[in-house]
Every structure is written in structure tokens, then in C-alpha cells.
Amino acid sequence: xxxxxxxxxxxxxxxxxxxxxxxxxxxxxxxxxxxxxxxxxxxxxxxxxxxxxxxxxxxxxxxxxxxxxxxxxxxxxxxxxxxxxxxxxxxxxxxxxxxxxxxxxxxxxxxxxxxxxxxxxxxxxxxxxxxxxxxxxxxxxxxxxxxxxxxxxxxxxxxxxxxxxxxxxxxxxxxxxxxxxxxxxxxxxxxxxxxxxxxxxxxxxxxxxxxxxxxxxxxxxxxxxxxxxxxxxxxxxxxxxxxxxxxxxxxxxxxxxxxxxxxxxxxxxxxxxxxxxxxxxxxxxxxxxxxxxxxxxxxxxxxxxxxxxxxxxxxxxxxxxxxxxxxxxxxxxxxxxxxxxxxxxxxxxxxxxxxxxxxxxxxxxxxxxxxxxxxxxxxxxxxxxxxxxxxxxxxxxxxxxxxxxxxxxxxxxxxxxxxxxxxxxxxxxxxxxxxxxxxxxxxxxxxxxxxxxxxxxxxxxxxxxxxxxxxxxxxxxx
Amino acid sequence: xxxxxxxxxxxxxxxxxxxxxxxxxxxxxxxxxxxxxxxxxxxxxxxxxxxxxxxxxxxxxxxxxxxxxxxxxxxxxxxxxxxxxxxxxxxxxxxxxxxxxxxxxxxxxxxxxxxxxxxxxxxxxxxxxxxxxxxxxxxxxxxxxxxxxxxxxxxxxxxxxxxxxxxxxxxxxxxxxxxxxxxxxxxxxxxxxxxxxxxxxxxxxxxxxxxxxxxxxxxxxxxxxxxxxxxxxxxxxxxxxxxxxxxxxxxxxxxxxxxxxxxxxxxxxxxxxxxxxxxxxxxxxxxxxxxxxxxxxxxxxxxxxxxxxxxxxxxxxxxxxxxxxxxxxxxxxxxxxxxxxxxxxxxxxxxxxxxxxxxxxxxxxxxxxxxxxxxxxxxxxxxxxxxxxxxxxxxxxxxxxxxxxxxxxxxxxxx
Numbered sequence: 001x002x003x004x005x006x007x008x009x010x011x012x013x014x015x016x017x018x019x020x021x022x023x024x025x026x027x028x029x030x031x032x033x034x035x036x037x038x039x040x041x042x043x044x045x046x047x048x049x050x051x052x053x054x055x056x057x058x059x060x061x062x063x064x065x066x067x068x069x070x071x072x073x074x075x076x077x078x079x080x081x082x083x084x085x086x087x088x089x090x091x092x093x094x095x096x097x098x099x100x101x102x103x104x105x106x107x108x109x110x111x112x113x114x115x116x117x118x119x120x121x122x123x124x125x126x127x128x129x130x131x132x133x134x135x136x137x138x139x140x141x142x143x144x145x146x147x148x149x150x151x152x153x154x155x156x157x158x159x160x161x162x163x164x165x166x167x168x169x170x171x172x173x174x175x176x177x178x179x180x181x182x183x184x185x186x187x188x189x190x191x192x193x194x195x196x197x198x199x200x201x202x203x204x205x206x207x208x209x210x211x212x213x214x215x216x217x218x219x220x221x222x223x224x225x226x227x228x229x230x231x232x233x234x235x236x237x238x239x240x241x242x243x244x245x246x247x248x249x250x251x252x253x254x255x256x257x258x259x260x261x262x263x264x265x266x267x268x269x270x271x272x273x274x275x276x277x278x279x280x281x282x283x284x285x286x287x288x289x290x291x292x293x294x295x296x297x298x299x300x301x302x303x304x305x306x307x308x309x310x311x312x313x314x315x316x317x318x319x320x321x322x323x324x325x326x327x328x329x330x331x332x333x334x335x336x337x338x339x340x341x342x343x344x345x346x347x348x349x350x351x352x353x354x355x356x357x358x359x360x361x362x363x364x365x366x367x368x369x370x371x372x373x374x375x376x377x378x379x380x381x382x383x384x385x386x387x388x389x390x391x392x393x394x395x396x397x398x399x400x401x402x403x404x405x406x407x408x409x410x411x412x413x414x415x416x417x418x419x420x421x422x423x424x425x426x427x428x429x430x431x432x433x434x435x436x437x438x439x440x441x442x443x444x445x446x447x448x449x450x451x452x453x454x455x456x457x458x459x460x461x462x463x464x465x466x467x468x469x470x471x472x473x474x475x476x477x478x
Numbered sequence: 479x480x481x482x483x484x485x486x487x488x489x490x491x492x493x494x495x496x497x498x499x500x501x502x503x504x505x506x507x508x509x510x511x512x513x514x515x516x517x518x519x520x521x522x523x524x525x526x527x528x529x530x531x532x533x534x535x536x537x538x539x540x541x542x543x544x545x546x547x548x549x550x551x552x553x554x555x556x557x558x559x560x561x562x563x564x565x566x567x568x569x570x571x572x573x574x575x576x577x578x579x580x581x582x583x584x585x586x587x588x589x590x591x592x593x594x595x596x597x598x599x600x601x602x603x604x605x606x607x608x609x610x611x612x613x614x615x616x617x618x619x620x621x622x623x624x625x626x627x628x629x630x631x632x633x634x635x636x637x638x639x640x641x642x643x644x645x646x647x648x649x650x651x652x653x654x655x656x657x658x659x660x661x662x663x664x665x666x667x668x669x670x671x672x673x674x675x676x677x678x679x680x681x682x683x684x685x686x687x688x689x690x691x692x693x694x695x696x697x698x699x700x701x702x703x704x705x706x707x708x709x710x711x712x713x714x715x716x717x718x719x720x721x722x723x724x725x726x727x728x729x730x731x732x733x734x735x736x737x738x739x740x741x742x743x744x745x746x747x748x749x750x751x752x753x754x755x756x757x758x759x760x761x762x763x764x765x766x767x768x769x770x771x772x773x774x775x776x777x778x779x780x781x782x783x784x785x786x787x788x789x790x791x792x793x794x795x796x797x798x799x800x801x802x803x804x805x806x807x808x809x810x811x812x813x814x815x816x817x818x819x820x821x822x823x824x825x826x827x828x829x830x831x832x833x834x835x836x837x838x839x840x841x842x843x844x845x846x847x848x849x850x851x852x853x854x855x856x857x858x859x860x861x862x863x864x865x866x867x868x869x870x871x872x873x874x875x876x877x878x879x880x881x882x883x884x885x886x887x888x889x890x891x892x893x
Binding site for chain 2: 420
């Protein structure tokens with residue numbers, strides 16, 4: 001009986017997909033496809049040029065291969081670069097008009113789109129296969145002058161902002177996947193917090209990958225103007241698929257003088273089955289620019305899903321006295337692989353950064369922390385503190401730490417610590433003695449191990465994340 | 479560079495009496511080097527030190543042929559005073575003297591291996607260069623149970639006869655069961671603008687003890703690369719200490735394979751740099767079986783445009799349970815113009831292990847200086863005292879008392 005239950009739990013909790021007719025761009029990657037995407041989005045010409053320029057650049061780039069987790073070669077001509085739920089053609093005005101199947105999907109996922117939205121006070125911009133379906137709470141946000149909408153709408157309605165900031169942190173000349181995204185991104189979120197405004201609620205988006213064989217290319221742009229504050233949540237679950245699905249999103253954050261952006265992610269995409277078949281490739285570029293004085297950007301991530309996670313949410317600390325933070329929990333089980341970490345680039349004076357990374361690997365998985373701390377010669381009086389701890393369960397998995405530490409400034413300090421160990425038998429014994437099963441005991445100990453990071457998450461996420469930590473490690477003990 | 483290499487290679491081969499097969503092997507390595515060239519920053523291991531650029535900037539055109547037909551006079555004044563020792567003397571890359579006067583003759587065997595080429599592979603093109611151009615290579619065998627009475631000092635001397643040359647050296651050491659060796663590599667070169675490319679291989683059998691000290695103390699404009707490979711069997715111990723200070727550029731690589739249970743490796747190092755010098759230490763400790771131990775401590779004091787890099791890797795494979803690996807690097811940057819880069823790396827596939835690393839870099843602690851100054855020291859004295867204490871920590875890790883004192887005197891660190 002118990003075994004059966006565990007068997008069930010091991011299977012992906014959110015594994016299902018809905019049958020909605022999709023509009024698809026023809027397979028393959030070429031100028032026509034990019035024009036098709038741009039056309040269907042009714043984009044102005046400058047946007048199309050942005051895409052085409054990126055595509056020109058993309059053609060010259062080589063796929064990187066220095067990462068630890070290797071994957072079979074992706075045929076970029078064999079992917080669909082655009083698909084949208086058909087019901088989008090006649091835009092629904094309210095939730096009741098939505099495709100009931102779509103609503104059902106959200107219900108299964110537990111997205112608080114209807115009842116829960118008021119209780120939680122969250123404005124949800126749910127992204128279903130690349131096109132935003134509904135944006136709630138927009139009126140309240142509008143009252144404060146906050147713009148929170150799909151990026152395709154922002155391109156139409158706020159071209160001056162998008163034009164100014166899009167590609168300013170991740171230029172179209174960046175690396176392979178970022179450039180690909182710049183060329184073919186379909187949709188994503190846009191948020192602008194005006195001067196002096198403290199965003200009254202947590203902004204949140206859920207990403208879903210639905211149509212099979214669709215690489216999803218999201219683009220998120222968040223701008224916090226002088227003295228503003230925003231907390232942004234991103235959570236992901238995806239339906240079960242056999243083929244590997246590529247996800248190459250770009251996230252750009254810009255914080256001006258005295259502004260603060262807090263970006264939290266819970267990533268629980270389909271990791272593949274227990275033999276490592278299927279699963280999402282999560283190759284995301286996330287970068288924040290502390291452009292103004294006294295600005296702050298804080299990344300928090302809980303990475304439990306995806307077959308391969310390959311991302312380094314980074315901070316460029318350009319303004320004097322700016323602060324960058326990175327809190328991460330990455331859990332890999334079965335045949336999952338993760339190569340994640342952060343980059344803290346100190347350019348301004350008195351800049352501070354803090355990195356707390358917790359990695360847990362079990363089963364046959366492989367986990368790498370790769371990070372860069374670079375203090376330039378102009379960044380006087382800067383500080384960095386890095387701590388990365390790894391926990392190993394079993395001797396079939398791996399845990400690696402590859403930090404790059406560069407200090408060019410004698411007035412600045414860098415401290416880095418890393419440890420690798422396993423769960424101590426004493427602790428396990430203690431918990432089991434008090435009536436916990438081995439699995440519960442591991443869950444408890446791991447939650448304790450991750451506590452420093454979990455504490456950083458907003459309330460709504462913290463609960464979900466704590467559960468996720470437990471679920472992700474099921475079947476790894478014994 | 480290609481024609482130069484080919485020409486110098488032909489000249490080198492002419493002076494050696496090699497079999498056709500050996501020439502073929504050497505040719506193979508030459509071709510491989512020609513293809514790959516000097517390592518540059520595009521290679522991960524050379525990210526912090528672009529050798530290709532450094533050679534271009536400091537030397538310009540290198541030539542690879544060395545005339546080893548005539549002998550050089552051994553200048554005895556360079557020998558270390560106050561410490562009785564055995565000697566191997568290299569002058570301009572030619573072995574001029576091998577002297578084990580203090581030891582029992584039948585316990586040490588020196589084998590000329592010049593005519594049998596064993597491949598040395600460390601995945602960079604410098605081993606190809608070394609394989610292609612080394613003219614003489616010796617193997618020093620310490621017999622079973624023999625412990626050398628006195629340390630062995632290898633003098634690396636160059637004189638003004640050479641200029642813009644590449645010198646390739648190769649030595650192999652075999653320490654049989656229960657034997658021990660204390661070794662000092664002493665760099666004492668007066669010539670300028672040469673590139674030394676040194677490869678050592680150590681084979682430690684059961685219970686063998688190797689104490690390996692590398693001292694680069696004297697000012698020199700030469701560029702050096704040294705690669706030590708240490709293979710360790712059960713219960714063996716290796717201790718490596720690197721003083722990286724004198725040369726314009728020096729990269730030391732230590733690769734240790736802990737293959738036997740209860741074997742242990744210690745690597746300690748000091749960077750003490752000034753005047754735009756650029757040094758690097760790269761260590762790789764491979765824990766390949768159960769119950770092995772490694773410990774690394776690297777400290778740097780940098781001033782006046784100097785630059786140091788430390789890349790340390792601890793690798794633990796899935797069989798190597800109960801591994802204990804530790805690594806710490808600390809750096810003091812004394813002024814604006816200096817730079818310290820570190821890449822402390824862990825790659826771990828076993829769960830019952832204890833591995834950690836730490837790295838810190840920053841300025842001298844102003845509070846400590848203030849404290850000392852309130853006790854009557856002036857700024858300079860306070861600074862010296864603090865640096866002294868900082869470095870003493872590493873020197874105290876040297877387990878051989880005689881050599882510890884020698885090195886202390888050399889760099890003027892007081893207790």
C-alpha cells in the first residue's frame with residue numbers, strides 16, 4: 001500500500017496537458033518566422049528590426065559547450081517558434097469568457113486566478129503557451145501608476161519605455177541563447193513602477209509550457225524607477241512530455257536610484273521520468289542592473305524541476321552603494337542536472353553583494369554551483385560574502401563548486417566559503433527515534449539546511465517551496 | 479614560429495642519438511605543439527594567465543634549440559650555505575652535476591632515460607613541447623626502505639650565455655616502499671628573457687614520504703612553468719611547499735593522484751609579489767580511493783602592480799568515501815594596482831566526504847594596524863609585523879625543521 005503511494009507521488013504531480021487548438025508558426029528558424037511572429041503581434045517596425053538584428057547576430061554565434069551537464073544536440077530548425085491558444089483571437093473581456101479547459105488547467109495547478117486572487121492580493125498575469133490570457137488587478141495597479149502587462153502590449157502602448165530599456169541589460173549581442181530569445185521571443189511580462197511608488201502587492205506570473213515541441217521564449221522586463229519598490233514572483237509547472245523541451249527566457253531588471261527589486265522564482269518544471277527520459281531544458285538568462293545609487297536587486301530561487309537547469313541570475317552593481325543578493329536552493333534528483341549560480345559584478349563604489357547557495361543532489365543527479373564575483377579597480381570599499389553548501393545523498397550523484405573570484409581593488413573584501421557533506425547519521429537517527437519516517441526526517445533536515453534561503457521568499461511562495469523541497473526528494477532515501 | 483620550431487627541432491634531433499621510432503614520437507609531439515601553440519586565455523586552465531601573450535610581451539621570438547655539446551662551469555658560490563645537501567645542477571638546461579655524496583651508493587639509482595621516451599600527458603600543449611625538445615631525462619630511484627640522510631637541492635641556474643631561449647627539463651623520481659626524499663627546487667637564474675618548461679613525475683610507493691619544496695626567491699626576468707605529477711600509493715605522504723616570488727612570471731602546477739588508501743597530500747604556498755610580476759599556482763588533488771586526505775593553504779601578499787592567481791581543484795570520485803579535503807586561500811592586496819584571482823573548485827561524486835574550501839581577499843586590517851600603533855609601533859613596522867604573521871602561518875606548515883629555517887631566513891620572516 002505504502003509503496004504504491006510513493007510510486008504515485010514519484011510521478012509528476014502536475015503532469016497533464018490540455019487539448020486546445022494551436023496556431024503555430026511554421027517549423028524552423030528563419031527571417032520569415034521572425035516576421036511572422038512580429039506580424040501576428042502587430043509589432044512596430046523598430047521591434048522587428050530589433051529581432052532581425054538579433055537574428056543576424058545569432059547566425060554567427062556558436063552554441064556554448066563549457067557547461068557541466070551535456071545534452072543531445074538541439075536541432076533549432078525542428079522547433080516551432082510560435083504557438084498560441086486559439087481562443088485568443090477574440091480576446092475575452094473577463095474570466096468567464098475564457099476557454100473552460102484553460103481554466104481547468106489553472107485549477108489543477110492551483111493558480112489563484114479567481115477566488116484566491118482577492119484573498120492573496122496577487123495580480124496574476126498568467127502566461128499560457130506564450131500569450132498572456134488574463135491580467136487581473138490591473139485597475140488597482142493603474143491607480144498607483146504601475147504598468148503591469150504582457151510585454152507585447154507594452155510594445156504597443158508604452159514604446160518609449162520598452163525602446164529605452166529592452167536589451168539594455170542583456171544586449172542582443174549577448175550569448176547564444178539570449179540572442180536567440182531576442183530574435184524570437186513571443187511574450188512575457190512587463191512591469192514599470194513609477195518614481196516613489198511602493199508596489200502594493202506581489203506581482204506574479206505563472207509560466208506554462210503546453211504545445212509539444214514548442215520552445216518557449218519568454219521575455220520579462222521590470223523597471224523600478226527612482227525610490228520605488230517591487231516584489232515579483234515567478235512560478236513554473238509544465239505538463240508531462242516525452243521530448244525534451246527547450247526554454248530560453250530572458251529576464252531583465254533595472255533599478256534606478258534608491259529603487260529595490262525583489263525577484264523570486266519557484267521552478268518546478270517537468271524533470272523527466274525516473275530514468276531521465278524527457279524533461280525541460282531550462283536555459284534562462286536573468287540579469288539585473290543596479291543602475292542608480294543606493295539601488296538593490298535581490299534574486300531568490302528554488303530550483304527543483306527541469307531535466308537540465310542552466311542559469312546564472314546576475315547583478316551588475318553599477319550605481320554607488322548598490323546592493324546585490326542571490327539566494328538559491330537547487331535540488332536535483334534522479335537524472336536531473338543543474339549548473340547554476342550567480343555573477344556579481346561590482347562597478348560602483350561601496351557596493352555590496354551576498355550569495356547564499358544551497359545545493360542538494362540525490363539519485364543519479366549532478367549539481368554544479370558556478371559563480372563569479374568580480375570587483376573592478378574602481379569599486380572602492382566593496383564587499384562580497386559567498387557561502388555555498390552542498391548536500392549529497394548517495395554515491396551516484398555529484399556536487400561541484402566552481403567559483404571564480406576576481407579582486408582588483410585593495411580596499412575591497414571578498415570572502416568565500418563552501419562545504420560539501422552528507423546528512424549526518426546522528427541527525428537522522430535522532431529524528432527517527434522520535435517517530436518520523438526516514439523520508440520525513442530527510443525532509444525536515446533538508447528544510448533546515450535550506451532555511452536561510454526559504455526565509456527570503458514571500459509568504460505565499462515559502463509554503464509552496466517548503467512542500468516542493470519535500471516532494472522533490474521523495475524516493476531518494478533508503 | 480612554425481619554421482623556427484621545425485628548424486630548431488631538426489637541430490636538436492641531430493645532436494641526439496635516437497632510434498627512428500623515438501624520432502617519430504618526438505615528431506608527433508612537435509606537430510601537436512605546432513597545432514596548438516602556447517596556451518592562451520581561451521583555455522579554461524589558462525584563463526587567468528595568458529601564456530601566449532606573456533611570452534609575446536616579455537620575450538618576443540623564442541628559439542628552441544640549445545647547444546648542449548659543451549659544458550658549463552659550475553659556479554659553487556650559488557650553493558646553499560649552512561645546510562649539507564646533495565645536488566643536481568642544471569645550467570642553461572644542461573645537467574652539469576649529479577652529486578649524492580652524503581648517501582649510500584647502492585641505495586640510489588640514477589637511470590638515464592634519454593633514449594626511452596615515456597609520454598607525459600597533462601592536457602596542455604606545454605607537455606607536447608617538453609616531450610618534443612627534452613634532450614636528457616633522468617630517473618632517480620630511491621630504493622626500498624632508504625631514507626636520504628640529507629636533502630637534495632636541484633639548482634636551476636642560467637647564465638648570460640642564453641637569451642630568448644626555451645629550456646625544457648624533465649626528471650622522474652621513484653620512491654620505493656618505506657623510502658623518503660626531501661627535495662628543494664632552487665631557482666637561481668641570472669639570465670633574462672628565457673622560458674623554462676619543467677616537468678617532474680613522482681611515483682610514491684607504499685609508505686613513501688616526499689617533501690617537495692619549490693623556492694623561487696631571486697629576482698629574475700625569466701618566465702617559468704613547472705608541472706609536478708605525484709602518484710601516491712597506500713599510506714604515502716606528499717608535502718609540497720611553493721614560494722612564488724622572484725620570477726617575472728611563474729606558474730606552478732601540482733597534480734596529485736591519491737590512489738592508495740590512507741595516502742595524503744599537502745600543498746602550501748606563498749605568493750609574495752611586487753613589480754608587475756604575475757604568478758599562478760594551480761593544484762589538482764584527485765581523491766581516487768577511500769580514506770584519503772588533502773590539505774591546501776595558499777597565502778598571498780601583493781603590491782606594486784603584481785597579480786596572482788590560484789586555481790585549486792579537489793576531485794573526489796564515487797569510490798573515495800571518507801575523503802577529507804580542505805583548501806584555503808587568503809590574499810592581502812597592498813595597493814590599488816594589484817589583482818588577485820581565485821578559482822577554488824570542488825568536484826565531488828561521493829557522499830560520505832568532508833570537503834570544504836574558503837577564499838578571502840582584501841586589504842590589511844586597519845584596526846589591527848591601529849592597535850599596534852597605539853602600542854608604539856610606527857605604520858611601517860605595524861604593517862610588516864602583520865604581513866610577517868600572515869605568512870608565518872604557511873611557513874609553519876613545513877614539517878622539516880632544517881628547511882623551514884632555511885626558507886625563513888631566505889624571506890626574512892621572523893618568529
